[in-house]
Amino acid sequence: MASGVVGEEVRNKQVILKDYVSGFPKESDMQVINGTMKLKLQEGSHGIVVKNLYLSCDPYMRIRMARVEGPSVLTSYTPGSQPLTGFGVAKVLDSGHPNFKKGDLIWGTTSWEECSHITELEGLFKIEHTDVPLSYYTGILGAVGQLVGQFAKLMGCYVVGSVGSKEKFGFDEAFNYKEETDLDGALKRYFPEGIDIYFENVGGKMLDAVLLNMRDHGRIAVCGMVSQYNLAQPEGVQNLMCLIYKRIHMDGFAFFDYYNVYPKFLDVVLPYIREGKIKYVEDIAEGLDSGPAALVGLYSGRNVGKQVVLIARD
Structure with missing residues (x-):
């Protein structure tokens, strides 16, 4: 886990893609490395620094492991350097943006690493309802759930x-x-x-x-x-x-077409969850090191329920 005094450079474990993938992905196509990052933003930055708590394993991520050519809503991952990206739940450690403050819980696009510096804030949502498991915001209460909710x-x-x-x-x-x-x-x-x-x-x-x-x-x-x-x-x-x-x-259909109706979606779905009228099952893998195996398992049907990677509980 990334630790240390805010502002210092700390260790930051990451999952990167070794090279573009053809055929079924393998755990060996990815690598867990130890990077570093600073947990304090430079003055004037409008981004946020977050501690990642849960990461979502989603089938579309396989598309980004290949070289994506031509016009597409998806872009290829960068092999050998940048960590994978996907949906996740995170806690704000530092913020240069008025919509987010230290301690806020958010869901949206983040990186497969312990801590992330996020500069593209469109599509990030503050989590206001914490009486349900935070991991639900990687699935039923996140982008996938929002789309199915239509x-x-x-x-x-x-x-x-x-x-x-x-x-x-x-x-x-x-x-x-x-x-x-x-x-x-x-x-x-x-x-x-x-x-x-x-x-x-x-x-x-x-x-x-x-x-x-x-x-x-x-x-x-x-x-x-x-x-x-x-x-x-x-x-x-x-x-x-x-x-x-x-x-x-x-x-x-793509989830980002429905950002504007997300609050209405929560109004409908949250009561069903609280009342036990929706059955929702998760398959949670613990630790970033387990991320590659969890993601690869999607394509052989190894998981039962929504596949989530737990990085940290708070």
């Missing part, structure tokens, strides 16, 4: 989840798309009258099968395509004509 109307619909989630999470049915040999047949079993709404996080063959089973005027919200991130050549989608035949509405 589709709260899905609550009460027929839901298919991963195997093992049927009893634990109350899903109606479940199958493993990685092991199912006939995705089209599986969807026809569970949705004999077709699918009204599909929240897309898989892509590839799963999306192809879903297109065949959508109802007329159905809606597809595209948030991710995790089955494609580790492929050298992404799979093609064959059934796009279904968009025409069935007049399907398919949209891509």
Whole structure:
């Protein structure tokens, strides 16, 4: 843990990418190193210095491990020098910005290191509600939860989840798309009258099968395509004509489009959490050294629940 008198240069453990990744990422593609940083801002700085408490492991981070070329909302990580970045929860140690003060708890984009100097403050949110676990702000109360919350109307619909989630999470049915040999047949079993709404996080063959089973005027919200991130050549989608035949509405969504409604989202979701009406499961790995293994485990389904890395509790 970074320690010492504020203003002194202290040790700062970091997770960096060794080189651009092809195929499935491995723990050895990353390295934990000991860097240094000062915990006191220079006079006139408008940034903040934070102590990172929790880091979020998210599938999109795999995209940034490759060389991203052309226009994209995502940029590549810098191999060999800068730490990985992603969503996290942190405590402000020093601030040069009027919106943040020492001791504030925040969530937003930070670096995979013990302490960070953040200069891009757009998209950082102060945490006002601490009667729920702080780690929740890496997931259900953070960017991912905010995005899914735009589709709260899905609550009460027929839901298919991963195997093992049927009893634990109350899903109606479940199958493993990685092991199912006939995705089209599986969807026809569970949705004999077709699918009204599909929240897309898989892509590839799963999306192809879903297109065949959508109802007329159905809606597809595209948030991710995790089955494609580790492929050298992404799979093609064959059934796009279904968009025409069935007049399907398919949209891509990114969390930063919804920053303006975040307070309203909290007003809806926090009561459900406090009353136990939302079942939320976390898989917490302790210590920054465990970060590479936790992140890599996402792509083999090793985690059960939201994968979080605990750096420090306060």
